[in-house]
Amino acid sequence: MVDSLKKPQFEEMRPGIKVPSQETILTPRFYTTDFEEMAKMDLSANEDELRAILEEFRTDYNRHHFVRDEEFNQSWDCIDGETRKLFVEFLERSCTAEFSGFLLYKELGRRLKDKNPLLAEIFTLMSRDEARHAGFLNKAMSDFDLSLDLGFLTKSRKYTFFKPKFIFYATYLSEKIGYWRYITIYRHLEKHPEDRIYPIFRFFENWCQDENRHGDFFDAIMKAQPQFLNDWKARLWCRFFLLSVFATMYLNDTQRADFYASIGLDAREYDKYVIEKTNENAGRVFPVILDVNRPEFYNRLETCVSNNEKLREIDSSNAPQLIKGLRKLPYYVSNGWELLKLYLINPIRVDHLEGTAR
Ligand SMILES: [Fe+2]
Numbered sequence: 001m002v003d004s005l006k007k008p009q010f011e012e013m014r015p016g017i018k019v020p021s022q023e024t025i026l027t028p029r030f031y032t033t034d035f036e037e038m039a040k041m042d043l044s045a046n047e048d049e050l051r052a053i054l055e056e057f058r059t060d061y062n063r064h065h066f067v068r069d070e071e072f073n074q075s076w077d078c079i080d081g082e083t084r085k086l087f088v089e090f091l092e093r094s095c096t097a098e099f100s101g102f103l104l105y106k107e108l109g110r111r112l113k114d115k116n117p118l119l120a121e122i123f124t125l126m127s128r129d130e131a132r133h134a135g136f137l138n139k140a141m142s143d144f145d146l147s148l149d150l151g152f153l154t155k156s157r158k159y160t161f162f163k164p165k166f167i168f169y170a171t172y173l174s175e176k177i178g179y180w181r182y183i184t185i186y187r188h189l190e191k192h193p194e195d196r197i198y199p200i201f202r203f204f205e206n207w208c209q210d211e212n213r214h215g216d217f218f219d220a221i222m223k224a225q226p227q228f229l230n231d232w233k234a235r236l237w238c239r240f241f242l243l244s245v246f247a248t249m250y251l252n253d254t255q256r257a258d259f260y261a262s263i264g265l266d267a268r269e270y271d272k273y274v275i276e277k278t279n280e281n282a283g284r285v286f287p288v289i290l291d292v293n294r295p296e297f298y299n300r301l302e303t304c305v306s307n308n309e310k311l312r313e314i315d316s317s318n319a320p321q322l323i324k325g326l327r328k329l330p331y332y333v334s335n336g337w338e339l340l341k342l343y344l345i346n347p348i349r350v351d352h353l354e355g356t357a358r
C-alpha cells in the first residue's frame, strides 16, 4: 500500500513500456502535409538567409550536448507519489511533442530530397535535433522505470493534415514557445538550484537554442512566402494559431500546476511569461499578435480552466455515458463561447512595421 502510494502505477503495454496517454484535444499532435506543394515552393525571396540557417544546422552546435552524465546514475525513488506521476507525464508529453517534430521533419527531408534539396537538408538536420531531444527525454523516463515505444506511437497515432502554410504557422509557434518554455525553466533553476530535483533541466539551455534556430528557420521560410503573411486570411489564421497554441498550453499547465510547483514555479505566472514572450516573438513575422495584456484574456481562459475541471469530475463519476454527456454539454458550450470571445478580441496589427526592426 505504502509502496503503491510512493510509486504510482502506470498502465504498461509490456514490462517497462508505458501505454501512451490518451489522445485528446490538448495532447501533442502529429502532422502531415502536402509534400508536392512544399517541394514547389520558390525560396528565392529569402534564399540567402535560408542558406545561412542551413550552415548553422550543419555546424551542429549540440553534437556533444546530449550525453547523460553521472548525476543521472542514482535511484530516483526520492521523487515519489503525485510528483512522480506528474514528472512522468511531463517527460511523456515533452517526448511526444519532440518526437512529433522528428517525424514530420524527417518525412519532409525524405520527400523533398530530389525536388527541393535546400529545404530537404534543413528538415533532415532539424529531425536530427528532434530525435536527440525525444531520445533524451525517453531515456529520462527510464529513470522512472518506464519508456515509450516510439515505433508504436508512429503507427498508432492519428495524423492531422495541414497545408504547408498552416504547418508553418503551427511549427513556428511550437518551436518558439518550446524555446521560451525551456529557457524560462532553465533560468529559474539557475537562480534556485535547490528546486532542480532532476538533472535534465541542466540541459535546457543549449537544448532550447536548437528550438530557437528551428523557429528562426520557419520565420525565414514564411518571409520567403510573403503571400502566407500579407492578406486578411493570414491575419485571421495567425490569430487562430496564436490563440490555440496559447490556450492549449495554459489549459494543460494549470491542470498540472503541482508539477510546476515541484520545481518552484507558479504555473500561471510561468505560462503568462511564456505567452508574453512568444507573442512578442511572433510579432517579428506574423502580421498580427494577440492583445494578451487585457485582463479579459486570462479571465476567459480561467473560465475554461474551471470548465475543464468540471468536465474531468463528470468523466470520473460512475454515471451512465448518456447522463455524463448531458451533464458535460453546458461546459463544452461555455468553452466554445469563451474561446470564440477570445478569438474576437481585437488583435494588435504589426504588419505596418514591415521593414523596420520589429
Ligand atoms: Fe526539440
Ligand SMILES: [Fe+2]
Binding pocket: 101, 130, 175, 178, 210, 211, 214
Ligand atoms: Fe524543435
